[in-house]
Amino acid sequence: MNIILKSNTLSRSELAAGLSLCRAFFPEALVRLEEEGTALIEERNSIDVNQGDTDFALPEIEILHIDIHYPETPWRIEGYFRGAIVVLDVDDVQAILAHPYAGKESLRKLLLKRGILALLPQIAGHTPPWGILTGIRPSKILHRLNDAGYTLEEREKSLQRLYGVREDKAHLLQEVVSIQQPYLKMMRSHPNHVAIYVGIPFCPTRCSYCSFPAYSLKRGREPLEQYLVGLGEEIRTAGEWMGATGLVADSIYLGGGTPTVLTTSEISQLIALIMNTIPAKIEVELTVEAGRPDTLSQEKLLALRESGVNRLSINPQTMHNRTLQRIGRAHTVEDILRVYRLARKIPDWVINMDLIMGLPGEGVKDIQETLEQIKILDPDNLTVHALAIKRGSKEHEQGLPQNLGSELEVMQEVVMTSARSMGMQPYYLYRQKHIAGNLENIGLAKPGLECRYNIGIMEEQQNVIGMGAGASSKIVNPVDFSLINFHHPSDWQVYLKRWGEIQRKRAENLKHISKGY
Structure with a gap:
């Protein structure tokens, strides 16, 4: 399966932030940013010309379209894929952004991922347990929230309601970080180690x-x-x-x-x-x-x-x-x-x-x-x-x-x-x-x-x-x-x-x- 990720409101670099999350839903899919016409040409050019024009079928190409209207008002997220549609209005976006954010990506990229997280479970039939987090080290986010002075409750809500992390994984991450704290404190106090x-x-x-x-x-x-x-x-x-x-x-x-x-x-x-x-x-x-x-x-x-x-x-x-x-x-x-x-x-x-x-x-x-x-x-x-x-x-x-x-x-x-x-x-x-x-x-x-x-x-x-x-x-x-x-x-x-x-x-x-x- 080929999935082409498209948007009318996001730049190519912004849109690229959604690739890994799409692959979390469809690991076997080829997920790309190319325009539909370009993708078709690439696939056609990869076919052996000796087969003739009628002896091959192009891989199925499906469009996942998502638009982010932020910081323009009224804020909203719109997306569609395989007949599924998602619309998150200004109240939904405000509810997402109401929680502490410790990431380094722009909020537009974060909202792109939240839109994908709302849209793709309708098709895939499952939701990744780590929500929009696709990086190697999810604990780093929790460490940043902890260093910023947020309470345990605030950190939990951020993981679950901002990042979409499942409750059991949020609890697991909290446990890991609490055990690591004294070790990291020692490392920070001895930077020559x-x-x-x-x-x-x-x-x-x-x-x-x-x-x-x-x-x-x-x-x-x-x-x-x-x-x-x-x-x-x-x-x-x-x-x-x-x-x-x-x-x-x-x-x-x-x-x-x-x-x-x-x-x-x-x-x-x-x-x-x-x-x-x-x-x-x-x-x-x-x-x-x-x-x-x-x-x-x-x-x-x-x-x-x-x-x-x-x-x-x-x-x-x-x-x-x-x-x-x-x-x-x-x-x-x-x-x-x-x-x-x-x-x-x-x-x-x-x-x-x-x-x-x-x-x-x-x-x-x-x-x-x-x-x-x-x-x-x-x-x-x-x-x-x-x-x-x-x-x-x-x-x-x-x-x-x-x-x-x-x-x-x-x-x-x-x-x-x-x-x-x-x-x-x-x-x-x-x-x-x-x-x-x-x-x-x-x-x-x-x-x-x-x-x-x-x-x-x-x-x-x-x-x-x-x-x-x-x-x-x-x-x-x-x-x-x-x-x-x-x-x-x-x-x-x-x-x-x-x-x-x-x-x-x-x-x-x-x-x-x-x-x-």
């Missing part, structure tokens, strides 16, 4: 749903060995200018890929290099993403803990062997149980486990069975993702349909009930494009065992220095929390040639901002 990310973009095999930059080691370890040499150079350089600038690591996160694809010797040497080179707090949070149980052994686990690792993530994704095989994981449920028990025998670290809702072939019963086994293991943290099928993944290439049914919401209810029964509470959440059911990914933790790195990177109130192929850096201005982003190339070979260039730009911006500390 930074988060460090070190990426290892290699895996034993590639999961069918994965769209991250990660390279399989099936053909040998030589690329990984070359990569570690260049990564070590970047770490040393970063440590030098961090020391000169007065920056100190509050948290260090080894992600990927799968960092534990390194040998015991390699990962011990890498962590030693980081700890000896990067200025860090005595109580630095040091996390290793040990996502694949098949990359762990007792020897490696002991080496990680002895190296100072105090947070470990063991990621089963599911506790069903048939699904693990289907998605390309090179381990079994028995491997997960064995490795987790080995890790739990080692004291004084926090263990997280990742799960994915909506994996191919899995339903409510499957997630219930997975959670029953997880509950017996009793991890300290649980991170639950709603499956997102993105370009670059095998599932996308093979055309796996996205699970958008109400079953996913039931799955999430099961997850939350189970996590709370384990004494956990939600402490961060984020959303993704193409996320199943228009839901969210949630991080849960036992009180006091929340991951500072996850909070800092999600709320974007702490500088993040990313090292390695595909790593991102966020330079945060503590005055207004505006951001400057830097991204290393995802290709590890290109990264080895270009990391110095990105490093210099990043260091210059950090030095400039740090003058205000």
Whole structure:
């Protein structure tokens, strides 16, 4: 299906603000801004001319027309699509705008989204649980409202009546933000404390749903060995200018890929290099993403803990062997149980486990069975993702349909009930494009065992220095929390040639901002 978004009153840039929300209603649709005639020409030109003029049918093109009359008086919103019509008059618009607004978009864009939110449920038969919020970090809006001094009741009404967020999601967001507050207060009071990310973009095999930059080691370890040499150079350089600038690591996160694809010797040497080179707090949070149980052994686990690792993530994704095989994981449920028990025998670290809702072939019963086994293991943290099928993944290439049914919401209810029964509470959440059911990914933790790195990177109130192929850096201005982003190339070979260039730009911006500390 092709949807052309049109308006007589909005500029093209204003109208573009509605694209993501339209896709939230119709994920499989191609939603564009082109004029109808242009779209027809584009579609016709894409057809093989050898087929002849009568052997093909153009994809159905439907017009979603919406006009916003604001700040002109009388205010109103008008729209129509597939025979459905919406008209919100001046009283409706005033009721929407009567609540606190913490967004950075113009009110015309906000009203465009509210018009779409009123119109499309008539056709789609459902309303996205997050209302007009389509961004990755809905919690940032609530933080802004909180910082502006609005009461709990005012914040709740803003979420539900201005942004159209469903009541249960508004309550969830309030809970997350309240747990984050003391952590963010600490980050704000120490702007020289930074988060460090070190990426290892290699895996034993590639999961069918994965769209991250990660390279399989099936053909040998030589690329990984070359990569570690260049990564070590970047770490040393970063440590030098961090020391000169007065920056100190509050948290260090080894992600990927799968960092534990390194040998015991390699990962011990890498962590030693980081700890000896990067200025860090005595109580630095040091996390290793040990996502694949098949990359762990007792020897490696002991080496990680002895190296100072105090947070470990063991990621089963599911506790069903048939699904693990289907998605390309090179381990079994028995491997997960064995490795987790080995890790739990080692004291004084926090263990997280990742799960994915909506994996191919899995339903409510499957997630219930997975959670029953997880509950017996009793991890300290649980991170639950709603499956997102993105370009670059095998599932996308093979055309796996996205699970958008109400079953996913039931799955999430099961997850939350189970996590709370384990004494956990939600402490961060984020959303993704193409996320199943228009839901969210949630991080849960036992009180006091929340991951500072996850909070800092999600709320974007702490500088993040990313090292390695595909790593991102966020330079945060503590005055207004505006951001400057830097991204290393995802290709590890290109990264080895270009990391110095990105490093210099990043260091210059950090030095400039740090003058205000």
